[in-house]
Amino acid sequence: MKNKIKFLCDLLRVKQWVKNAFIFFPLIFSGKLFLPASVINCVITFLGFCLVASGLYIFNDYLDRHKDRLHPRKADRPLTRMEVGKPLISLLVGGLIGVGLLACWQVDPMVLLVALGYILLHLVYNLFAKMIVIIDVVFIALGFQVRIWAGAVAITVMPSVWLQMCVFLLALFLGFTKRRYEMKTLGEHAVSHRNVLSHYTVYLLDQIIIVCSTLAIVFYGLYAMSPDIVNRIGSQDMVYSVVFVIYGIFRYLYLSHVKKKGDDAGEALASDAPLLVNVLLWILYICFLLYNPLR
Helix, strand or coil: CHHHHHHHHHHHCHHHHHHHHHHHHHHHHCCCCCCHHHHHHHHHHHHHHHHHHHHHHHHHHHHCHHHHCCCCCHHHCCCCCCCCCHHHHHHHHHHHHHHHHHHHHHHCHHHHHHHHHHHHHHHHHHHCHHHCCCHHHHHHHHHHHHHHHHHHHHCCCCCCHHHHHHHHHHHHHHHHHHHHHHHHHHHHHHHHHCHHHHHCCHHHHHHHHHHHHHHHHHHHHHHHCCHHHHHHHCCCHHHHHHHHHHHHHHHHHHHHHCCCCCCCHHHHHHHCHHHHHHHHHHHHHHHHHHHCCCC
C-alpha cells in the first residue's frame, strides 16, 4: 500500500503542488484572509490547478521520457521507466485536466479562463519555447504569474503590480538556478537531456542569477515601502520582512551550490528545515502586520 501511494505521488508529482501556493498570495495581501467565501474560492482554485498541473506533468513526462533517462533524478520517474500504459496515461491526463478545469469553473468562469491560459502556456513551452535560450525560463516564470492571476480572479481583486514583479523575478531566479544545476550535474550529458543548455554556460547563468536575485530583493523592498502598504498597516514595519526574503534567497543559493538541491525548489523547501521555517516566519510576520487588530 505504501509503495502504491508513493508511486501515485511520483506520477502526479505531488511535491510540485507547492508551486500553486502562489494562488494564495492575493488572498493574504488583499486583506481577505479571514473571509470564508474568499478562502474557499482560493482553496478550490488551488486544488483545481493542482489537478490540471498533474495532468500536464504526466503529459510532459511522457514526451520527455527518453531524455529524462539521462537525468540522475528524473530517471526514476514512473513514466521514464514506462510503468504506466498509454491508455491509462491518456485517461489520467484527460481526467485530471477535466476535473481540474471543472473545479476552476465552479469558482468563476474567469478562473476557468485563466486555467485554460495556463494550459496553453504549458503547451507552447513544451512544443516550442523550451528550445529558445532565456525565453525557456521566461515561460516558466510566466506560469507563476498565471497562478497569481488565478488567485486574484478567484477573490475578485486586482493583484499588485509590485507583487507580480516580485513573483516574476523570484521565478526567474529559481528557473535559472535549475538550469545551472542541470549543467553542473549532467556535465557532458546536459545537452542530450535539454537541448537549450547548449546555449548556456555556467558563468552566464551565474551572472543572470545574481541580477535576478538582486532585483527580486530590491523590488520586494520597494513593494514593502510602497504608499499602499504603508497606508494599510499604518507604519513602515513591512520593510523589515525584507530580511526573510534575503535569507530565503541566500539559503536557496547555499542549497543549490553546496547541497546540490537546485533541481527542485518545492523539494528543497520541503526537505530543508531552515528554509521552511524562514518562509513560515515570513508569512506569520506579514499576517501580523496586515491583520493586527490592535493597529
